[in-house]
Amino acid sequence: xxxxxxxxxxxxxxxxxxxxxxxxxxxxxxxxxxxxxxxxxxxxxxxxxxxxxxxxxxxxxxxxxxxxxxxxxxxxxxxxxxxxxxxxxxxxxxxxxxxxxxxxxxxxxxxxxxxxxxxxxxxxxxxxxxxxxxxxxxxxxxxxxxxxxxxxxxxxxxxxxxxxxxxxxxxxxxxxxxxxxxxxxxxxxxxxxxxxxxxxxxxxxxxxxxxxxxxxxxxxxxxxxxxxxxxxxxxxxxxxxxxxxxxxxxxxxxxxxxxxxxxxxxxxxxxxxxxxxxxxxxxxxxxxxxxxxxxxxxxxxxxxxxxxxxxxxxxxxxxxxxxxxxxxxxxxxxxxxxxxxxxxxxxxxxxxxxxxxxxxxxxxxxxxxxxxxxxxxxxxxxxxxxxxxxxxxxxxxxxxxxxxxxxxxxxxxxxxxxxxxxxxxxxxxxxx
Amino acid sequence: xxxxxxxxxxxxxxxxxxxxxxxxxxxxxxxxxxxxxxxxxxxxxxxxxxxxxxxxxxxxxxxxxxxxxxxxxxxxxxxxxxxxxxxxxxxxxxxxxxxxxxxxxxxxxxxxxxxxxxxxxxxxxxxxxxxxxxxxxxxxxxxxxxxxxxxxxxxxxxxxxxxxxxxxxxxxxxxxxxxxxxxxxxxxxxxxxxxxxxxxxxxxxxxxxxxxxxxxxxxxxxxxxxxxxxxxxxxxxxxxxxxxxxxxxxxxxxxxxxxxxxxxxxxxxxxxxxxxxxxxxxxxxxxxxxxxxxxxxxxxxxxxxxxxxxxxxxxxxxxxxxxxxxxxxxxxxxxxxxxxxxxxxxxxxxxxxxxxxxxxxxxxxxxxxxxxxxxxxxxxxxxxxxxxxxxxxxxxxxxxxxxxxxxxxxxxxxxxxxxxxxxxxxxxxxxx
Numbered sequence: 034x035x036x037x038x039x040x041x042x043x044x045x046x047x048x049x050x051x052x053x054x055x056x057x058x059x060x061x062x063x064x065x066x067x068x069x070x071x072x073x074x075x076x077x078x079x080x081x082x083x084x085x086x087x088x089x090x091x092x093x094x095x096x097x098x099x100x101x102x103x104x105x106x107x108x109x110x111x112x113x114x115x116x117x118x119x120x121x122x123x124x125x126x127x128x129x130x131x132x133x134x135x136x137x138x139x140x141x142x143x144x145x146x147x148x149x150x151x152x153x154x155x156x157x158x159x160x161x162x163x164x165x166x167x168x169x170x171x172x173x174x175x176x177x178x179x180x181x182x183x184x185x186x187x188x189x190x191x192x193x194x195x196x197x198x199x200x201x202x203x204x205x206x207x208x209x210x211x212x213x214x215x216x217x218x219x220x221x222x223x224x225x226x227x228x229x230x231x232x233x234x235x236x237x238x239x240x241x242x243x244x245x246x247x248x249x250x251x252x253x254x255x256x257x258x259x260x261x262x263x264x265x266x267x268x269x270x271x272x273x274x275x276x277x278x279x280x281x282x283x284x285x286x287x288x289x290x291x292x293x294x295x296x297x298x299x300x301x302x303x304x305x306x307x308x309x310x311x312x313x314x315x316x317x318x319x320x321x322x323x324x325x326x327x328x329x330x331x332x333x334x335x336x337x338x339x340x341x342x343x344x345x346x347x348x349x350x351x352x353x354x355x356x357x358x359x360x361x362x363x364x365x366x367x368x369x370x371x372x373x374x375x376x377x378x379x380x381x382x383x384x385x386x387x388x389x390x391x392x393x394x395x396x397x398x399x400x401x402x403x404x405x406x407x408x409x410x411x412x413x414x415x416x417x418x419x420x421x422x423x424x425x426x427x428x429x430x431x432x433x434x435x436x437x438x439x440x441x442x443x444x445x446x447x448x449x450x451x452x453x454x455x456x457x458x459x460x461x462x463x464x465x
Numbered sequence: 466x467x468x469x470x471x472x473x474x475x476x477x478x479x480x481x482x483x484x485x486x487x488x489x490x491x492x493x494x495x496x497x498x499x500x501x502x503x504x505x506x507x508x509x510x511x512x513x514x515x516x517x518x519x520x521x522x523x524x525x526x527x528x529x530x531x532x533x534x535x536x537x538x539x540x541x542x543x544x545x546x547x548x549x550x551x552x553x554x555x556x557x558x559x560x561x562x563x564x565x566x567x568x569x570x571x572x573x574x575x576x577x578x579x580x581x582x583x584x585x586x587x588x589x590x591x592x593x594x595x596x597x598x599x600x601x602x603x604x605x606x607x608x609x610x611x612x613x614x615x616x617x618x619x620x621x622x623x624x625x626x627x628x629x630x631x632x633x634x635x636x637x638x639x640x641x642x643x644x645x646x647x648x649x650x651x652x653x654x655x656x657x658x659x660x661x662x663x664x665x666x667x668x669x670x671x672x673x674x675x676x677x678x679x680x681x682x683x684x685x686x687x688x689x690x691x692x693x694x695x696x697x698x699x700x701x702x703x704x705x706x707x708x709x710x711x712x713x714x715x716x717x718x719x720x721x722x723x724x725x726x727x728x729x730x731x732x733x734x735x736x737x738x739x740x741x742x743x744x745x746x747x748x749x750x751x752x753x754x755x756x757x758x759x760x761x762x763x764x765x766x767x768x769x770x771x772x773x774x775x776x777x778x779x780x781x782x783x784x785x786x787x788x789x790x791x792x793x794x795x796x797x798x799x800x801x802x803x804x805x806x807x808x809x810x811x812x813x814x815x816x817x818x819x820x821x822x823x824x825x826x827x828x829x830x831x832x833x834x835x836x837x838x839x840x841x842x843x844x845x846x847x848x849x850x851x852x853x854x855x856x857x858x859x860x861x862x863x864x865x866x867x868x869x870x871x872x873x874x875x876x877x878x879x880x881x882x883x884x885x886x887x888x889x890x891x892x893x894x895x896x897x
Contacts, residue, residue: 050816096817096818097816099818100813100816100817101816103812103813104813104816107813174737174739177739178738178739256798256799257794257798258794258795258798280781281781282781283781302738303735303736303737303738303743303746303747303750303757304735304736304737304738305606305735305736305737306610306734306735306736306759306760307606307609307610311735312759314735315735315757315759318735318750318757319756319757319758319759319763321753324751325735325747325750325751325757326751327738327744327747327751328738331751349712349713349714349715350714362689362690363690366688366689366690367688380535381532381535381536381539384482384529384532384533384536385528385532386528386531
């Protein structure tokens, strides 16, 4: 019997397990239609059988052929296509206009076809896409991060690809729906089977603003094996994968492994080392398999176009003190916090001449860093009052507020009970 | 006047700022005693002055000489040594038996000498040492981790080096005191000045079970500059530095920079991306400047002897299911969770022959994975009862408990309301 390419592939999708590489090689060898013929006739092309026999661990061709034959017998590809059409789903095959050619990288485990259900065009949607994956039993922290990444990526016109499961997957998809970009759910069951059923509404929304994808025919239910094999599609469809939360042994790390073997970008979000659900992420970071990302911007920086999509370089707040010149800083460091010191001893302590010290003290005083008392110069406590007192026209900036402080450096106002006593202008005080 | 090497260096430690590289080069050029003479005479050795003049940005030798001279005049090295001795402190100098030779890597910024106060031998203590640094205003999470690292390192015979400040430093030192190893506090003030004063008891305990270190003479108070320059010693004394918590702009990152420039190991502990106090750690990880470590063992693995101090490879728990052979797994996947299916349809679904399916079902049944009902074979809910029912002698292991499960594979007992309905033995059910 002859059959269209599409019908032939629909038939083979029933006959073979998902990701069956022997089937993949057979189709590559003789085409889908001939593969169907061969299976119905229980006779593989001789040269194909020969080349398989030459393999290091040759597959049991007879057993496989029998398995395929039994399933093909029980299958009805025309009915599948009809059912799918009735659901509003479509079957795309390699070479078709909507086929994401990046899947060809999967070689013999490339899907025979993909069932799609949703408004988005899979190929276009995945041109700028990131896979956000992680634990199903996620923590509140992980869910927060996943949603943050979903929103951030979607609002930056990046498609979020994930598995539609509870936990990280769901939070990422929901976040993506907040933005305007499509989101892609890759299922381990037929596009008409809602697993998990608690995500019925999510799936409905994604059909509106994205697309459901599956390499399983309609009506097929998820199995353990299908979940693991499904993960290769999540990794292969996107430009890069980010693991938000993953236990040391998890499907998310399985997806990460696929991303690595496909030479896609791999990123991991750090978390508390006290959380077992971040252990998988930390393992990837520790082994330098994944890049550490802490925001959607950093993920886009990683997978985006070189030069475009750059994340802003994270840096601490600049503090007014930065704008003091070296001499002023030296002199300021030599001014005691309590009591007071004369310009001469301050000059010696700072290692500058008296003139330099005097002019610096003048500037620092005008800027509100120091004040002159009857005991001499001392640091001025920085208070809102001090800020107000500082003249707008001051050549120097107002003193830093405590929260601006690099957190290791002592501030007068930091530990009020904890100040070094005022250095005396003697050999053991300021004079160091 | 002539003076002993120790007294000469004590004098120069008063004359020069800590980490003064010009002074370092001068002493390297003509020795400490001659340097003192030269400063007192306000006359630098001509060839030294000449070589300094040749530098790209030649220092203002006159100004520096004047500053040194003024401080030297005001100083009394003999009194410093006497005071230090009275305190129970000791001054060690390069070439001495307790001098940590790794400091020589600092070149011209190597300390002229170090004041020590405490029972531990600095050189021996630092042979196996790790610097644990981080934010002063640390979070409860950071304090927990710092203490954990302190205890773990100390109990593994590693010395914890840090700055004795509030927050991470203090928690790391206190943790180290729990173990039997010495801990080293590098101060930015004289060893007799307790800063922060709230750490008086900590310092006392460390003098007992470790040592206080400072390049400042007795009585000297901390300044902003001294804290930053002090950090190079923390990095240089140890084999590696771990940053536990650090803001984007912090002294801890300053220490990390020193560790990098000295080619020491640098590690960072990840934390919640929602915490600004982990942002510095994540920056180091993201830029691949630091290795991700989550436990003291991993830190020891990093700095320890190749092959010796290896951290155990972190991995998830093995689950009984791991021990099923491929065929048994295939068959198990083909057994419905509800209702039931006959061996024939299970065989077709699993892609195996009927005989194989029957024997696999027998074994899976004996092991308590599946049960036979009047509707056919189905998955058995794993309950404590099921465990008890499983025969001790079973060739296969008992079914995995939920918590053993890789976290995104579906389990019957995982989401009871969320099971895929029992696949029917028809083209749209099990037969894929």
